[in-house]
Amino acid sequence: MIDVLGNKQLRNHAYHLYYVKERLQTPTYSLISSFCSTSHTDECFHPKISNSSSLHLPQPHPRLSMLLSPWTSLPDHAADKIDRDRKEPETCTLSPCDLTLLARWCATTYQSLASDGRDAEIWRSLIVQEAMRYPPLLDGILALSALEMLGDCERDNAQEHKQDEQQLRYLAMLHWDRARAWLDSQVKSARPELTHKDSNAMFALCNILIVFAFGHSQIPSFSSRESALEDFCDIFRQLRGSPEIVVPLIDQVQQGELASLVRPEEARHRLMPDTFTLAIHGLRKMNNGDAERSLDPGTNSRSTYSQAIDCLSSCLRYIAWSSRPGLIELSWLLEIPAGFVDLALNHQPIALSILAHYCVVMYHLRSQWWMGDLGMKLLKEIRQLLGRDRSGDIQWALDAVAIDGDGSAR
Template sequence: MPSRRSHRKSRYGCIECKRRRVKCDESQPECTNCFNRGTECFYAPREVEWVQPPQIVSSASRPKSPASSTTPSSSGWMGGNDAQPQAADLNLSDMELLLQWCSSTYATMAHDRKFEHIYQYILPKEGLEYPFVLHGLLALSALHLARASDPAAKARYFSIALEHQNRALSLFRPVISSINHDNSHTIFAFASLLLQLAFAIPPCSPLAEAHDCVQDLIQAFTLCRGLREIIGASWHWVSEGKFADVFKQVDDTKHWPLPETVEAALFQLRYLNESRGRRFEHHDADCYGAAISHLKDMMEIYQDKPHRFELALRWPFGLESDFLKLLKEHDPMVLVVVAHYCLVLHHFRHHWWMEGWSFRVAHSIWDQLDETWRPCVYWVVKEVGLEV
């Protein structure tokens, strides 16, 4: 009997089994049919196809993908030694001011509750696209905090407010020369914030007592003149923009008459202007008369509208350049008219950013007028609380 041979697997079976057309038993080392017959077992060779085995790469030599630093390790997001992305440090001072604006200050800036959402939500959102608006909001928030702080904190918040105001102005100036349909409404909103800043800064200053309040008022009025030109150039866009409702829903109706004492004071003021116009050729009665009429109009509107403090800001917007020029020269007649404007400031004295203006301006005017002019403002300065 022939020796048993190595039996390799074949795709076709052995030649003997194929010839005999019988099933080849490939499970045995040698085909049983061939073994029983004592014949040599041949299997057709199979082509062997070799595949390169996958290469095992150690974790130390494996290159990291760009996003590997943000991929959680086996120990989770908080574990592992891979470097994690670093966030910028938080500016806690700015966050405090923004929180102050969105929770409190916004409500003190809106002259009507139905417009509070504009100040609380829309203006901060505008500030993300136009940073000068955001800096303006933060400056007002810092001043608001300064009003309710101890002397040390007041000085710190006032300094922060000036930084944000200066930053806002530096970012705002390049935009002025390129007013268009898209940014006109934002520029108008920031103009309103600038006016409120102009009135809020002097009373919050640690050196407020040393300031010439009339000079502070002149600066605010000068700002009004400049902003009036800017707004005038874009009014056709602003009146149709996202803040259009602020203008369309303004109620300037006059339901209540002026108090008799105020009416009498304005009558005396008009009489003084007209009589001096007849007596002195250089007296510009028309210039003074326009300011007096506009002042009376503002007073009549706010008689039944105690929260319409924007009327106090509207009066300087209506002043002519000649009136402002005379104010800078400390013209006595102009000072007398401005002293009567203190009645408007006194009416809105409960708003923190207008608090103290009426008393301080009246006091400064009283000091600047001589004995000839003081009787013209005596009732007014007494009305705002000045003891004379």
């Protein structure tokens, strides 16, 4: 049995998860079909989709309309399996499709945020328990599970799975929209200081939304661009705003159950040599040079670059001394000035050079499905944009990612 039955609400759905466990042995794309085609549905407790979202939601497949139908009653034999001595009536609050996505999270998707076994139980169990009382966090969990299943389905590329892809695409964006809309409203509203539990839930949700933004770019049907730079800048824009609150939340969760998510564990052997300090020094020297500054229009570009370099230095130091790469390294995207992305899209040399060094961070996360080879692709594109005359400015990054002078991987 999947180990998520430690709280009361999940025990109420145990009979669903029992059957989900059996289906987890089959290809993932069959899960949504099997549940969405069932004649039993229940009511969803989620609010309506926000009309303020900038993302367009595709129309759901007709089979998904049943998700809004009321649940009639629990089967007697299923209730007996949960607790034969239980006398109070059972109440279902999740739809069959949502339960399928939740089971997927508990089986595999939680690993998207747990780079090793140390944090696995936090994301598989503790965060799920938080989500049972925190609907927006549950929406984030379901969104990422649907996105991961969609990626598996599209990679399979079988014609008979096109209908499943449509359903998963809709569910991923549906739950993403709900989670992001709620987070936007909380950030914009004046509210007192968050409680410890609220901080944990919001921190977890922000991390899930960060992973979703990267994973979104890895799904072919969501990203038709051929430019890795444009993909990265799109991710950057998605993460500006609400998810930025993850930075101050880091201090609030350091003393609680999620402390291991934000505290680096010193490695016995460094993952990266101290030469990154020389690379940072070179970037600062480049930014302070009069000749270099003249290439970048705008009076604020120097301060923008200085802030980006300072944040990058902390990020690379974390990689060098940490036992494993983690989500905390992605906070660089949330700390640099918003104007940096425009400078990068305008192919300003210093902006591209700074970004090339950040590609090393993404390269260290390449084993995650939601990151893939984005770091490698972006670094190669930056090298082409800078040309051979300026490739020396990013030589440290090229060496760290093992790219030869001609742009090919070693």
